[in-house]
Every structure is written in structure tokens, then in C-alpha cells.
Amino acid sequence: MARETPAGDLRLANLTKTFGAFTAVDDLSLTVPQGSFFALLGASGCGKTTTLRMIAGLEPPTSGQVLLGDRDITRLRPYKRPVNTVFQSYALFPHLDVFENVAFGLRRRGIRSVDGQVRQVLSLVRLDGFERRRPGQLSGGQQQRVALARALINHPQVLLLDEPLGALDLTLRRQMQIELKRIQTEVGISFVHVTHDQEEAMTMADTVAVMNAGRIEQLGAPADIYEFPATAFVATFLGQSNLIAGVVSGSSGDDLLVTAHGTRFSVPVGRSRTDQGPVLLGVRPEKLRLAGAVAQVPAGNQHLEGTVTDASYLGVSTQYALRTGAGAELSVFVANSGDRQRFAVGEQAVAYWHPRHAFLLGRADGQARTTPELGEPVGVS
Amino acid sequence: MTALTQLPSGTERSSPRARWGRRRLLPYLLVLPGAAWLVLFFAMPVGQLAAASLYDPTGSISTGYAPAWAFGNYPAALRVYWPQFGRSFRYAGMALAVALVMGYPLAYAIARKAGRWKNLLLVCVIAPMFTSFLVRTLAWKTILSDNGALVGLLRDVHLLGPDGRLLATPIAVVLGLTYNFLPFLVLPLYASLERLDPRLLEAASDLYASPLATFRRVTLPLSMPGLVAGTLLFLIPATGDYINAELLGTPNEYMIGNVIDSAFLIRLDYPQGAALSFLLMSAILALVFGYLRRASPEDLL
Amino acid sequence: MSRVFRWCTEHWVMGVALLVLGYLLLPIVVVAALSFNRPSSRLSYDFNEFTLDNWRNPCATSDMCDAVLRSVQIGFLATVAATALGTLVAFALARHRFRGRSGLNVLVFLPMATPELAMGTSLLALFVAGGVPLGFWTIVVAHVMFCLSFVVVTVKARLTGMDRRLEEAAMDLYASEWQTFRRITLPLVSPGIVAAALLAFSLSFDDFIITNFNSGTTVTFPMYVWGAAQRGIPPQVNVVGTAMFLTALLLVFATSVGGRRSRRAAEPGPRP
Numbered sequence: 001m002a003r004e005t006p007a008g009d010l011r012l013a014n015l016t017k018t019f020g021a022f023t024a025v026d027d028l029s030l031t032v033p034q035g036s037f038f039a040l041l042g043a044s045g046c047g048k049t050t051t052l053r054m055i056a057g058l059e060p061p062t063s064g065q066v067l068l069g070d071r072d073i074t075r076l077r078p079y080k081r082p083v084n085t086v087f088q089s090y091a092l093f094p095h096l097d098v099f100e101n102v103a104f105g106l107r108r109r110g111i112r113s114v115d116g117q118v119r120q121v122l123s124l125v126r127l128d129g130f131e132r133r134r135p136g137q138l139s140g141g142q143q144q145r146v147a148l149a150r151a152l153i154n155h156p157q158v159l160l161l162d163e164p165l166g167a168l169d170l171t172l173r174r175q176m177q178i179e180l181k182r183i184q185t186e187v188g189i190s191f192v193h194v195t196h197d198q199e200e201a202m203t204m205a206d207t208v209a210v211m212n213a214g215r216i217e218q219l220g221a222p223a224d225i226y227e228f229p230a231t232a233f234v235a236t237f238l239g240q241s242n243l244i245a246g247v248v249s250g251s252s253g254d255d256l257l258v259t260a261h262g263t264r265f266s267v268p269v270g271r272s273r274t275d276q277g278p279v280l281l282g283v284r285p286e287k288l289r290l291a292g293a294v295a296q297v298p299a300g301n302q303h304l305e306g307t308v309t310d311a312s313y314l315g316v317s318t319q320y321a322l323r324t325g326a327g328a329e330l331s332v333f334v335a336n337s338g339d340r341q342r343f344a345v346g347e348q349a350v351a352y353w354h355p356r357h358a359f360l361l362g363r364a365d366g367q368a369r370t371t372p373e374l375g376e377p378v379g380v381s
Numbered sequence: 382m383t384a385l386t387q388l389p390s391g392t393e394r395s396s397p398r399a400r401w402g403r404r405r406l407l408p409y410l411l412v413l414p415g416a417a418w419l420v421l422f423f424a425m426p427v428g429q430l431a432a433a434s435l436y437d438p439t440g441s442i443s444t445g446y447a448p449a450w451a452f453g454n455y456p457a458a459l460r461v462y463w464p465q466f467g468r469s470f471r472y473a474g475m476a477l478a479v480a481l482v483m484g485y486p487l488a489y490a491i492a493r494k495a496g497r498w499k500n501l502l503l504v505c506v507i508a509p510m511f512t513s514f515l516v517r518t519l520a521w522k523t524i525l526s527d528n529g530a531l532v533g534l535l536r537d538v539h540l541l542g543p544d545g546r547l548l549a550t551p552i553a554v555v556l557g558l559t560y561n562f563l564p565f566l567v568l569p570l571y572a573s574l575e576r577l578d579p580r581l582l583e584a585a586s587d588l589y590a591s592p593l594a595t596f597r598r599v600t601l602p603l604s605m606p607g608l609v610a611g612t613l614l615f616l617i618p619a620t621g622d623y624i625n626a627e628l629l630g631t632p633n634e635y636m637i638g639n640v641i642d643s644a645f646l647i648r649l650d651y652p653q654g655a656a657l658s659f660l661l662m663s664a665i666l667a668l669v670f671g672y673l674r675r676a677s678p679e680d681l682l
Numbered sequence: 683m684s685r686v687f688r689w690c691t692e693h694w695v696m697g698v699a700l701l702v703l704g705y706l707l708l709p710i711v712v713v714a715a716l717s718f719n720r721p722s723s724r725l726s727y728d729f730n731e732f733t734l735d736n737w738r739n740p741c742a743t744s745d746m747c748d749a750v751l752r753s754v755q756i757g758f759l760a761t762v763a764a765t766a767l768g769t770l771v772a773f774a775l776a777r778h779r780f781r782g783r784s785g786l787n788v789l790v791f792l793p794m795a796t797p798e799l800a801m802g803t804s805l806l807a808l809f810v811a812g813g814v815p816l817g818f819w820t821i822v823v824a825h826v827m828f829c830l831s832f833v834v835v836t837v838k839a840r841l842t843g844m845d846r847r848l849e850e851a852a853m854d855l856y857a858s859e860w861q862t863f864r865r866i867t868l869p870l871v872s873p874g875i876v877a878a879a880l881l882a883f884s885l886s887f888d889d890f891i892i893t894n895f896n897s898g899t900t901v902t903f904p905m906y907v908w909g910a911a912q913r914g915i916p917p918q919v920n921v922v923g924t925a926m927f928l929t930a931l932l933l934v935f936a937t938s939v940g941g942r943r944s945r946r947a948a949e950p951g952p953r954p
Contacts, residue, residue, distance in 0.1 A: 058583050078586040079595075085587045091580035095602045104598070105588035150588065408778035412786060415771035415830055419789050422827040426804030427796075433807040442810075483702040490699030504934060505703050511930035512710060514888050515907040516923035519915060520709035523716065523727040563706060592691075613795070621797030624890065628911060638799050638891075645803055645895060655807055662800035669795045 008069025009033050010055065010158050010190060015064035017050050024050040026214035028064070032158070032192055032207075037184050039193045039205030043237070047214040048194045049088075052160050055192065056085045068157055079108070084151035085160040089167055090143050092135035098122070098146050099131040105154040121153040124183060141172045148180075152187060161193040165200060177203050198238050202226070210234050228271060228359055235282050235361065242288070242330045243280040245363060251275070256360060261326035265302050265358070272360035280361045285331040287357040290320065290343060291350045303352035304330065308343045318342070322351050427662070433655035442649045454656040462640045462657060469636040469661070472551070472626075473619040476558035477566075480615055483559070484566045488607075489600075491567075492574035503571070506564050518557055518628050525553050525629070554634045557625035565614035573607025574600075609672055617665055637661055710927060717920035727915075736917045740925075743916045749906035750922055756818070756902060757886040760825035765879045767826070768833025775834065776841035793831045801828060802895035809896065816898030824896045825889060829882035836881060840874025873937075880933065887926075 010032040017025040025047040032038045040048040053059040055066055057078035065074045073081055084105070092101050102121060103114040122128055125145040135143055144164060151159055164180070165173045181204050184191050195201050201208050202222035209219040210233070218230040229235035232243060246260030255266040258281050265281055272279075289301075297303045309329070310321035313336075320332040320343060330351050334340055343349050433446070438454055440446035459466065491502045509517060524531055525547040535541040547553050577600065585595040601608075623638025632639075637657060644654030720733040741747040771790065775783065793801065805824050809816060848870065852862040890904035897905060907919055 056583075056587055058586070078583070079589045079591055083587075085584070087580050087584055087587075089580075091578065091584040093581060093584070093599060093603075104585070104590070108585075108589040108591075108594055108598075154588065405780075408774040408780040408783075411770040411774035411778075412780075412782075415767035415834070416786055416789065418767055418827060418830060419793070422805065422808075422823055423793050423801065424789070426801070426808040429808040429811055430800070430804040433811070483698075483705070486695050486698040487702045490695045494696050494699075500938070502699075502703065504931075505707060508927070508931070509706050509710060510884070510888075511934075512713060512923045512927040513904060513907065515890060515904050515911070516713055516919060517709045519727070519907070519911065519919075520712040520716070523712050523729070524708065526727055528728055560705065560709070563702075617795060617797055621799035621891070623799075624908075641799055641803060642894070645806060651807070651810070654803060658800050658803040662796055665797055665800075666792075666795060 008071070008157055010192070011065075011067040012051070012055070013065040013067065015051065015054060015066065016062045017047070017054060017059065018062045023214050025054070025061075028214070028216060030209060030216060030219065032190055034157075034190050035188050036206045037181070037191045037193065037204055039195060039201035039208045040211055041195060041198060041201040041208050041238070042211035043196055046211045048196075048211050049162060051211075052085070052162055052192065052194045055158065056083055056160055057081050058085075082157040083160060084154050084156040085162060086144075086147045086151050086164045088162040088164070090135075090147040092143055092146055092150070094135055096134075097131065098127065098133050098135070098138070101135065101146055102150045102153055104150060109154075117153055121149045124152070124186070125149045125179075140168050141176065144168060144176060145179075148183070152183070152189070156189060158190045158192060161191060163195055164193070165195075165197075173200070180204060202238075210238060212237070229282070229361070230273060232280055232282075232361055232363075235280075235359075240285050240331055241282045242285060243282050243361070244328060245278070246281050247278050248274070248276050248360075255355065258360065261304070261324065261328065263304070266355050267358045267360045268356055271356065271358065274360065274362035278363040280363045282359045282361060283353050283357060285319070286317075286333040286335075288330065288332040288351045288353050290322075290332055290334055290341070291352060292341060292343075292348075294350050297350055297352045301352040301354050302358075303350050304328070305348070305350050306330065308345050308347050308349050311343060311345055320349070322349060430655050430659050430662075433651050434659045436652040436655070438650075438652045440652075442651065446651060451652065454652045455660065458653045458656045459660070462637065465635055465637045465640050466657070466660075468634070469620050469638070470664075472555055472558060472634075472636060473616055473622075475555045476562070476619055477612065477615055479555065479559045480563050480566050481612075484563055484570060484611070488567045488570035488574055492571050492577070493579070506567050506571075509560075510564060514561065515624065515628075518561065518624055521553070521557050521560065521629055522548060525556075548629065549631045549634075551630070551634055553629040554625050554636075557629045558619045558622060561622070561625065562615045562619050565618070566611040569610035569614060570604060570607040573604045573610075577603050613669055613672055616668065620665060621661060713920050713923045713927070716917060717924045719917050719920070721917055723914075736921045740918050740921045742918055745901070746903075746906055746910075746916065746918055746922070749901045749903045752818070752900065753887050753903040756821050756825060757883045759822050760829055760886040761879050761883045763822075763826045764829035764833050764882045765875060768830045768878065768882075769837050769875055771830075772834045772837035772841060776838050790831050790834050793828055794835075798828070798889075798891040802892040805892070806895040816896055817900045820896045820898070821893055821900060821902065824892050825886040828889070828892060829885050832881055832885060833878040836878035837871065837874045840871050840877075844870055876937070880937075884930070 012028055012030050015025055015028045016023070028047075028051060040051060042048045050059060054061045057073070057076055057080075061074060065072055067073065068082065073083075093104070096104070099118055102118050106114045106117060118131070119128070122130065125148055127142060127145055127149065130138070130142065130146075135146065138146065144167075147164070161180075165176050168176060177200060180191075184204075193201070193205060205222060207219065208222050208225055210217045210225065212233050218225050218234045225234060226238055229238065229241070232241075235241035235243065244260045246258040246265070248256055249259040249264065250257045251269070252266065254269050256269055256272050256275055258265045258267060258279060260281055267281065269275070291297050291303075294303065294305065304322075304324045306322040306324035306328075308320055309323045310319075312319045315336070317333045317335050320334065322330040322332060324330065332351055432448065434454055435449060435451050436446040436454075437449040437451055438457070487506070491499055491506070495502050523529065526532070527546050527548065532541065532545075532547055535547070536543060536545065541547070547556075581599055581603070582595055585599045586592075590598060621638055623636050623642055626634050626636045626639055641654050641658050641661070644650045644657065715729060716727075717736055718732050718734065719729050720731040720735065722728070722730045736742075771786070774780070775786065775790075802824070805820070805827075806816075808814075809820055814820060844867075849862050849866055852866045853859075857865060888904060889902075890908060893902055893905060894908070901909070903922065907915070910916065910919065
């Protein structure tokens with residue numbers, strides 16, 4: 001299935017959608033390069049599905065434009081757009097069999113001989129021999145693949161996926177993630193994938209856009225976003241973060257100095273989103289180590305002392321909660337590699353980290369929170 | 382209802398086995414009175430009707446009818462009343478066509494476009510049934526009357542001749558039938574359109590189906606159960622109706638119901654009336670079961 | 683595509699729907715208007731002159747009021763009997779597997795698929811053959827028969843739509859079968875039974891065709907209107923028609939307010 005249409009990136013320009021007083025999508029601009037796997041990640045109600053529906057033409061934008069290459073498709077009816085959607089819970093036509101569901105788009109465009117193409121796309125999604133089944137006779141995973149085939153057969157310039165794996169169980173979801181990635185590489189179409197599952201977004205997408213309240217908080221490669229989040233929302237939505245409120249108190253060479261809990265910490269300038277005023281010092285729980293005493297902390301590391309208030313054995317790792325003297329709670333993941341010291345609830349411990357693993361975010365004045373939302377990994381479902 | 386097994390005072394002492402036996406009996410006890418009523422006053426009368434249709438036609442109500450296998454009653458009755466019989470189905474069919482043109486958009490609009498007005502519009506659809514069937518039909522006499530505003534308007538725009546009329550014409554009868562049974566068509570249709578998943582329509586539109594193609598390929602096939610049920614619920618009473626023909630038409634518009642009514646109540650020709658009635662019932666039941674092959678009876682019930 | 687054109691393509695269905703609703707509601711408006719009419723002659727159907735007399739003396743023609751009263755009596759008796767018998771059948775069909783179940787389903791379905799004309803004439807044939815005198819009681823018997831199926835269907839729908847887990851939860855919480863029925867099942871099904879009873883009453887009150895064949899000399903309200911249509915309709919008929927309409931409207935609003943609450947209570951919750 002080679003590319004038929006000329007190169008064209010999908011561009012959203014100042015796209016806005018309001019429902020009455022509620023702004024679902026707020027002045028959104030982004031570019032999806034042709035052939036990329038793009039994920040829109042956000043909690044439910046953040047405007048990601050509305051964005052997708054505006055690209056599909058199912059929802060007219062309040063203002064702004066949708067462009068494919070140089071072509072403005074903002075006002076084009078959905079059935080005139082070279083864009084197809086894999087719907088959430090699939091929306092397969094219950095009165096048509098698999099073959100007719102897949103052939104639907106081709107037939108609507110007046111294509112007579114559809115047999116070869118349908119068979120080809122069904123084997124692409126590994127459903128050979130299912131042509132005469134009704135959607136009701138298929139399992140969730142099979143239905144998902146019919147929905148994918150039904151959209152792919154039309155060679156859209158952009159394929160939209162609305163939480164396509166949400167209804168599948170965990171193992172099947174893993175399997176389909178790999179499958180989807182394989183198909184995307186094979187057909188070379190741009191995929192725009194909407195999901196609330198950070199792991200799914202990170203596994204599959206080249207580029208992830210984290211959305212919150214109708215805006216994009218951060219856009220970039222999954223590893224870049226995870227390692228160096230741009231905002232407190234991203235830091236806590238994508239995985240967990242320990243955030244410590246502090247104030248920038250100066251700089252020393254390539255490091256910024258931060259005062260928090262009466263202690264000074266340093267963060268490399270390259271890992272700081274701001275260089276002055278109130279800040280949040282962030283460290284991912286898996287970047288923290290635990291030691292029994294300050295003396296055991298290796299040189300070049302920074303530390304906080306505290307009491308273990310909770311220890312949850314998770315199999316692959318142990319998750320500790322540590323209450324520091326200043327009242328902050330830190331979350332620490334310690335891999336169960338067998339050579340680490342175990343800590344019991346009530347014991348004293350020291351959490352330490354290397355400054356290059358920390359990151360610094362700007363903090364609004366009123367935002368005095370320190371290490372919020374522990375033990376509730378948001379966005380992991 | 383299963384609890385009724387425990388009502389008798391002896392329950393405590395009865396063995397589990399007896400209790401179990403009584404529980405097995407329970408559904409039959411529940412069903413017995415209702416089923417008996419239906420057998421006694423629905424099934425048996427139909428049998429009696431069939432028997433009466435084969436009575437010796439030379440008898441009379443005063444001298445009594447002799448049971449005979451007079452199958453000749455059927456062709457004899459049809460020879461005379463074929464026009465009325467045909468007219469019943471023709472008028473009902475015409476009324477159905479008009480009702481479909483009116484009812485489908487109405488059901489569609491209520492199910493898919495009405496938003497928070499949905500319940501109010503539904504009440505409006507059944508509102509005509511709140512008042513008497515006969516009184517409503519008589520109101521059409523006023524609306525369609527020769528001195529009425531409607532006829533005046535139609536005459537002014539020359540859709541009707543200067544002494545053209547609506548009342549006492551086939552148009553009036555068909556309009557009356559349409560009006561009286563339209564809600565029976567709209568309600569099941571509404572129910573199946575309401576169940577239609579809006580995402581299927583979006584999916585069709587996403588897959589290059591124009592609004593017309595979406596309607597033909599998705600909406601219409603998926604509303605088929607409602608359409609079948611609604612059509613039947615419309616045709617069954619419309620074909621057997623004779624009130625509209627009597628009140629809004631003339632003897633030229635009489636349907637089979639008028640004939641059967643007069644055969645039983647005025648001419649007192651029971652064999653003939655029974656033959657026509659049984660014929661009508663068979664024709665309609667054949668229609669119903671033919672139709673039901675396309676939709677399961679659960680949809681109709 | 684111009685804005686006007688697009689607006690029309692999106693809203694024409696609603697436009698047609700409102701026109702059709704107008705067609706459905708027009709006769710009611712006419713009936714209500716005619717209830718304030720002083721007709722010029724007995725056989726005139728046109729609006730002549732406004733008056734309140736018809737509403738002041740609805741029983742000016744006393745035989746009409748007798749007929750209304752008789753219809754109410756028949757409707758009441760038929761409703762009670764049909765609702766009782768039909769509810770029992772509905773419980774059996776919805777909650778039990780037994781031999782003859784599918785046959786019973788057909789027997790319940792058939793009266794709804796049979797034209798009233800055939801049912802009315804069949805009963806007449808039976809009554810005549812059996813020498814049963816026609817009158818009040820033959821009408822009641824006939825009405826119970828055709829209302830029964832509608833009651834069964836209505837109550838059964840409510841029962842099958844009910845969440846069985848509520849009953850299981852009650853049993854789990856130490857309610858005996860009778861207590862479960864009394865405290866859980868009955869309250870949850872009762873809106874369905876009430877709806878069925880209202881439906882039965884309105885079917886019975888308004889029935890003409892079946893009654894016409896089995897009434898003998900007994901006159902119900904529809905029979906009265908039918909007879910009067912030949913001799914001239916007294917305007918009080920429209921008063922009764924309007925009053926019926928208003929009563930039914932009131933009932934619908936009352937039950938929809940109450941029904942909304944209990945419907946929420948009986949709907950199956952989210953499934954795991």
C-alpha cells in the first residue's frame with residue numbers, strides 16, 4: 001500500500017472549540033509531519049477527542065483552521081476528507097458483515113472491484129477468512145482490527161485513532177500496540193492517536209503532545225518529555241514526580257542554586273525551565289536512591305533525610321514513602337535487584353540523587369505545594 | 382411471584398420435594414386465568430367465526446342456521462363485495478404511503494434532532510389518542526367541510542375547482558386513516574431510530590458516505606425492525622377500519638368493514654359476514670407473518 | 683455552500699416534523715374550539731358562535747352522560763380484570779421457563795395482530811351460537827380479552843428491563859422470597875403495572891368496533907357518538923372529548939414526574 005497522495009503535513013492553526021461557556025480546545029496549533037505516529041495524550045475532558053473530531057470533520061471548529069499540506073479542509077464535510085477514523089469502540093455496522101464493513105468506504109466512492117483490496121487489507125490486519133462474519137460474532141480484538149482495516153483500505157492521508165485500544169484487556173492491548181506500530185511503519189500513513197494511557201502513547205508514538213484543559217502543555221519525543229517535563233502537570237501526569245517547592249537563590253557555574261527546606265540544592269542550567277524566583281525542584285521516584293545514613297551517600301549527590309512511612313512491595317520494585325523533616329513526602333522506587341538494603345516502616349533513611357537527574361520548573365507564587373499526589377500514579381490505567 | 386409458593390400455611394411442614402413440585406407448578410397457575418380467558422374469548426370465537434362462515438346460507442337469524450360445509454359462501458361473498466375488499470387494502474396502502482412520508486421524518490427528528498424537547502414532542506405524537514377516536518374523526522368533518530378555511534384556500538389557489546370538495550371523497554378517507562393510525566407507525570420507528578448509535582452515522586460519513594448514502598446504507602437498514610413493526614401496527618387497524626369511510630366518505634368509499642358491519646348488524650346475513658370477516662383476518666395474519674420473517678416478533682412485542 | 687442553504691439542509695427534517703405534528707394536533711384544537719360553539723343547526727359541523735353553555739351544562743343531553751358513565755364502569759371493570767390476569771401472565775413469561783411458553787407468547791401476540799373487526803365478529807358469532815344475551819357483561823368480557831395482551835406486553839417489558847441483581851441483593855440481605863417480592867420486585871414493577879392499567883382503561887373507554895358488535899342495546903360513549911353522527915352531534919360531545927384530553931394530559935405529566943424518579947431507581951447500574 002504505497003503512498004498515492006502527494007506529501008502533506010497535517011497542520012492545525014489556532015484551532016478553538018467552545019461549547020457554550022466551556023472551552024474544549026483553546027487556540028491549538030501543531031503540525032503532524034507526514035508519515036509520523038503522533039499521540040495526543042491527556043486525561044478525559046482535556047479536549048483531545050474534540051481535536052480529533054475537528055480533524056475528522058465531525059465537529060466544526062469555532063475558529064481556526066485544519067490544513068492538509070496547503071489545502072484548507074476546515075469546512076470540508078467528513079465524507080469529502082482524505083482522513084479516516086478508527087472510532088472508540090469501533091462503530092462497526094452491525095447489519096453488514098466484515099467484508100462489507102471494510103468495503104464500505106470504497107463502495108461509497110464508486111469503486112466496483114473491491115475484492116482484491118479487501119482481502120489484502122484483511123490479511124494486513126491478520127483477519128483472513130473472517131469476511132462473512134458479523135461484527136457481533138467477533139472478539140474485541142478482532143473488532144478492533146476490522147475497524148482499522150475499514151479505515152486503512154481508503155489510503156487516507158491521515159488516520160485518526162480515538163482510544164482504539166481502550167476496550168481491550170491488558171495482554172491484548174500490548175499485542176495490538178506492537179501490531180499498530182508495525183502496520184503504521186508498513187503503510188507509512190500519518191497516524192494521529194488519541195489516548196489517556198501514557199504507556200500506550202510512549203510505546204507507539206514518535207511524537208507525543210500532552211494536553212490539558214484544551215491546550216498543549218508539552219510536545220516532543222516520549223523520552224524527552226519524560227526526562228525533562230515542561231510543566232508540573234506533565235511531570236505528574238506522565239509518570240510520577242517528586243516536586244519540592246523552593247526559590248532560586250543564585251548560580252554557580254553551569255548550575256542553578258535552589259533553596260528548599262532550608263537546604264541548598266543545585267540543578268544544571270540545561271535542566272531548568274526558569275532561572276529565578278519560586279520554583280519546583282523535581283526528581284522522578286526511580287532516580288532517587290535510599291541509604292541508611294548520610295555518610296553512605298556517594299559524593300556529588302544531594303540528599304534529604306526522613307522517616308519511612310510506607311513500603312509497598314511491587315514485585316519488580318519496592319515503593320517507599322519517605323517523610324522528610326520539613327514535612328515533604330517523597331516517593332522512592334527501589335529496584336528489587338537483591339543487593340539493595342531493605343527498609344521497614346518507621347526506619348530513618350536518606351534519599352539521594354544526582355543533580356543531573358533533577359529538573360527545575362517555574363512555580364506560580366501561590367503554588368506552594370511540595371510533592372503532591374503521592375501514591376496515585378495519574379494517567380496509568 | 383415465586384414467593385406465592387410460601388403463602389399456604391402448611392409450608393413449614395411440607396417436605397422439600399413437595400415444595401419443589403409446587404414451584405414447578407407455579408408458572409402454570411400464574412398463566413391459567415389469563416390463558417383461559419384468551420382461549421375462551423379469542424381462540425374459540427375465531428373457531429366459531431370459521432364455522433359460521435360455512436353455515437348454510439339459506440338459513441336466517443330467526444329460523445336458525447344449519448351447520449354445513451358451505452365453502453361456496455366465500456366466492457359468493459367475494460363476487461359481490463370484491464370492490465370493497467380491494468378498496469380496503471388500496472386505501473390502507475395509500476394511507477400507509479402518506480404516513481411513511483410524514484412519519485419517518487417525524488420519528489427521525491424526535492429521535493435524533495429534538496434534544497431536550499424529545500419528551501414533549503413524544504407527548505404531542507400520542508396526544509391525539511388522549512381523546513376519543515370518533516370525536517377526533519368528526520373534527521376532520523369540520524376541518525374538511527365545504528365552507529371551511531381549508532377548502533376555501535384550496536379553491537383560491539385553484540388546487541380545487543370552484544365547487545370541488547374534500548369531504549365525502551377518497552382523499553378525506555385516506556387522510557383520516559393516515560391521521561388516526563400515524564402514531565402507531567411513528568412510535569416503533571422512533572424507538573429503533575433512538576437506539577441507533579450516532580457513531581455509526583459518523584463512521585459512515587467518515588467513510589465517504591454522503592448524507593443520502595448514509596441514510597440508505599446505514600440509517601434505513603438499521604431502522605428496519607421499527608419500520609416493519611410500525612407498518613404492521615398501522616396496516617392492521619387501517620385495513621379493518623370503517624369509521625373513517627363512514628364518517629368522512631360516502632357509500633362509494635365504503636371499505637370491507639362497512640360491509641361486514643351491515644352483514645352482521647343490519648342485513649343479519651351471518652354466513653356472509655363471517656366469511657368476509659374470516660377472509661380479512663386471514664389476509665392480515667398472512668401479511669403479518671410474512672412480514673415477521675424480516676423482523677423477530679420480539680421487536681413487535 | 684451558502685449559509686442559508688446549509689441551514690436548510692440541516693433543519694428541513696425538523697421543519698417537516700413540526701408540520702406533521704401540526705397535522706396530528708389540529709383536530710384536537712378543533713374539538714376544543716367546538717366545545718365552545720353554539721351550532722347553527724343539529725347537523726352543522728361549522729363554528730358558529732362562542733358560548734360557555736356546553737361547559738356549564740355538559741349533561742344537557744342526559745343519554746350522553748349515561749353513556750359516558752357506562753363507559754367508565756366498563757373501563758374500570760375491564761381494567762381491573764385485564765391488569766390482574768395480564769400481570770400474572772407477564773410474571774410467568776418473564777421469570778419462568780415452562781412448557782407451552784412459546785405457544786402462550788403466540789396466543790398473547792395474536793389478538794394484537796388481528797383486526798378488531800375480526801375479533802368483534804368472532805365474539806358475536808360465539809355469543810349468538812351460545813345464546814348469550816348481548817349487553818353490559820358481554821362488552822366487559824370482550825374488553826378484558828383485547829386489553830389483556832397489551833397489559834402482558836407492558837408489564838413484561840418492565841420486568842425484563844429490571845435489574846435482576848437487585849433481587850439477588852435483597853436475598854443476600856436476608857429477605858425471604860416473599861419479602862423480596864413485596865419489598866423489591868413489586869415496588870419496582872408497579873410503574874409498569876400502572877402504565878398497563880392506564881393503557882387498558884383508555885383502550886376500553888375508546889373502543890368502538892368490538893363494542894359495536896357485542897353491545898346489544900347497551901350504549902357506551904363511542905356508541906353514542908356513532909349514533910349521534912347520523913342524527914346530529916350535540917356540542918357537549920366536544921366537551922367530553924376536550925375533558926378527556928385534559929385529564930389524560932394531566933395524568934401523563936403526573937406519571938412522568940413520578941416515573942422519572944422510579945425509572946432512575948430501577949435501571950440496571952453499570953456492569954463490571
